[in-house]
Amino acid sequence: MADPYSSEILPLCSTEDKSGFEGDMKLVAGLAVLWLWVVEAVENCPDACKCSQKSSTEKTEVNCQKKGLESIPPKLPLDTWILKMGENVLQDLPANILSSVPKIESVNLERNSIKSIHPRAFSGAQRLMLLNLQGNRMSKLPVKGFKDLLNLRFLMLGQNQIASLKPNMFIGMRNLSELDLPLNTLTALPPNTFKPLIALKVLDLALNHIQSISPKAFVGLDELLFLNLDNNKLKNIQDGTFASLIGLEMLVLDNNFLSTVTAATLEGLSNLQELYVRKNEVESLPADVFRHTPKLTHVGLSGNRLHAIDGNMLANMQGLKQVFLHDNPWKCDCSINSLVHYVAQTRANHSPLQRLRCTSPEEFRDRPIHQLKSDELPCRA
Structure with missing residues (x-):
């Protein structure tokens, strides 16, 4: 082991300048402390993992990906700020798994076999900003299990088997910005489910089995910008369900079983810019359907059961840039006069024109x- 106080450094110090000598010795002592700290960090790195320190900062990344580990190593470098434990074989998360690393900011536990999480698993992890639990086997989440994660920004829970959500499940997460819950087995969204998430910007609930949404499910989400309900089993949405989403800019309702969309459905969405209701069973749209959404720029209605639509309604939407209407069974009689006029006159980009075709009557088919x-x-009568 090299001596940090080696005489090789001494020629740098002038014996005639005491203050300079003392300054250099302080520098040497500081380097020695840093050198000893680096050695300590390396020694605390788990055998199966690789540890690397961020240059010029006391932050260590611990990479334990794909190591066949059954648990999080009990001893980690004290300054661990990133922990990668993806694609191992963890089944449970016991209490206080991060108590030894108070500076931790990012934890990746994706694609393990985690079935359960202790309610105090994340106790003390107040600096944690990202928690990735996607691709596990969780069927439920611990009530108040995330309450210590006051600074968490991103929570990824997709590709699990989570069947239900409860109001207190996300309590304490006042800074969460993005919640990902796609590819689970949710069937309903009860009242006040997301109420504690006052800073939430993105909510992804795609590819679940959601059939019902409480009119109060989204209460508290004043800051939400993006809501994805793609690929669920929604047949109807109660009036005012989205009324509390006053900041929402994009709403995705594709691949459901919706038969109607009315102005009451979209009540409160005064900042909505993009609305996608593709591949549903919508048969008609009332002329005032977009009364509450004056800022719409993109509308997707392709793949429904529309026979006619009021082209004047679309023409009056001054900010509309794209509208997709193809793959509907258009009945080409005088009921679509206004639509024909709109398609001919609008400057908006709309459906690929060759795919926007008549289905009936027979003489106009295709x-x-x-x-x-x-x-x-x-x-015709």
């Missing part, structure tokens, strides 16, 4: 709507 003229459309 005709592209943009090639029709209003005066040729029949009016």
